[in-house]
Amino acid sequence: MRRVVAAAVLTLLVACSGELGTVGEPLRVLNSGLADGFVGEPYVATIMVAGGLRPFTFAVAEGVLPPGVALQGGSLRGTPTELGSFSFTVTVSDANLSKTFTDYTLIVAEIPPPQLGLNPPPTEVQAVTTLRGVVDDARGLTALRTVVRWDIERFVLVDESVRSALPGAIVFWESREGELQIDLAFGSAPVSGRAEAFRFDLTLVEEPSTMQVTFETEFLSGTKHHFRQQTEGIPPETNPSEEGSGSTSE
Numbered sequence: 372m373r374r375v376v377a378a379a380v381l382t383l384l385v386a387c388s389g390e391l392g393t394v395g396e397p398l399r400v401l402n403s404g405l406a407d408g409f410v411g412e413p414y415v416a417t418i419m420v421a422g423g424l425r426p427f428t429f430a431v432a433e434g435v436l437p438p439g440v441a442l443q444g445g446s447l448r449g450t451p452t453e454l455g456s457f458s459f460t461v462t463v464s465d466a467n468l469s470k471t472f473t474d475y476t477l478i479v480a481e482i483p484p485p486q487l488g489l490n491p492p493p494t495e496v497q498a499v500t501t502l503r504g505v506v507d508d509a510r511g512l513t514a515l516r517t518v519v520r521w522d523i524e525r526f527v528l529v530d531e532s533v534r535s536a537l538p539g540a541i542v543f544w545e546s547r548e549g550e551l552q553i554d555l556a557f558g559s560a561p562v563s564g565r566a567e568a569f570r571f572d573l574t575l576v577e578e579p580s581t582m583q584v585t586f587e588t589e590f591l592s593g594t595k596h597h598f599r600q601q602t603e604g605i606p607p608e609t610n611p612s613e614e615g616s617g618s619t620s621e
Contacts, residue, residue: 398423398465400473408451409482412510414440416447418473423465432472434459437479451479484597485509485590487517487568491582491604496575499529500582503536504553504569510592512562516554517588521573523549525580525607532572537562542569561592581605 401419408414420427429445436442437457440449445463457479462472486507492500502519506512528546533553535542543554555568562568573582583604590597 395424396422398463398467398469398471400461400463400471403473403475405447405475405477408437408440408477408479410451410454410479412482413450414447416477418445418447418461418463420445420463423463423469424467426466428464430462430464432460432462437477440477447477454479454481482510483508484599485512485515485592486599487515487586487588487590487601489519489584489586489603491584493605494581495579496526496582497579499572499574501532501570501572502584503567505565506562506568507565509562509564509566509590512557512590512592514554514556514591515568515588516552517586519551519553519584519586521549521582521584522580522607525576526573526582527576529572529574533569534571535569536567540568544571580607583607 398420399422401421402417405416418429427445429442431442435457436447436459437449437451437453437455439452440447442461455478456476458474458476460472460474462470464470488505488507489502490505491502504517506515528551533542533544533546533551535555537557537560539558539560541556541558545552551571553569553571581604583602583606585600585602587600588598590599
């Protein structure tokens with residue numbers, strides 16, 4: 372009987388000593404950088420940890436977090452209220468009392484304005500071409516107006532080709548020679564992120580040509596207005612017969 376008990380105790384002790392003596396993966400922080408934040412926009416970033424023994428404890432040891440942002444558990448959360456570059460040190464401890472730290476810099480910037488791209492073909496146009504108005508970096512975009520211009524000697528708008536690409540959007544448009552104005556209202560479904568907003572078609576006047584468009588766009592997001600001027604595409608080659616005339620094609 373004593374031998375049985377002794378064997379059982381020895382087995383338990385070996386098991387325990389094996390668990391306590393096992394060297395696990397060392398505690399470390401995986402991400403050394405943070406995405407930028409924007410004033411007035413909710414921010415979340417997770418401090419990713421590997422190794423060690425849970426639970427982990429996180430703390431800001433040095434430096435200052437951006438006003439409006441706090442370290443909650445293993446995440447930086449909040450809505451930044453001030454512009455700037457904020458440097459700080461986050462320490463991580465585990466249940467084995469192991470400890471590590473990482474220095475971070477969190478940049479808080481102004482919210483970037485939305486963008487509009489028409490992306491004309493990068494090669495010579497042979498037939499009717501559909502230009503797609505794609506909005507990017509939108510944040511609650513409620514309306515936009517854009518005026519697009521092109522070379523009237525090479526392209527013409529296809530009749531009744533202007534259409535919205537978003538369900539529920541209201542589109543108004545007016546065309547003149549070499550120019551198209553489009554007004555879009557997104558009503559009760561503001562646009563955020565990236566989305567195709569509208570389309571229209573241009574067709575060749577005569578022979579194949581590369582395409583370049585210029586456009587001026589006004590964006591409305593809540594009470595904020597942004598204005599942007601752009602040129603996209605490849606300028607049509609100058610006609611040899613026009614050389615020396617002093618005219619250029621843009």
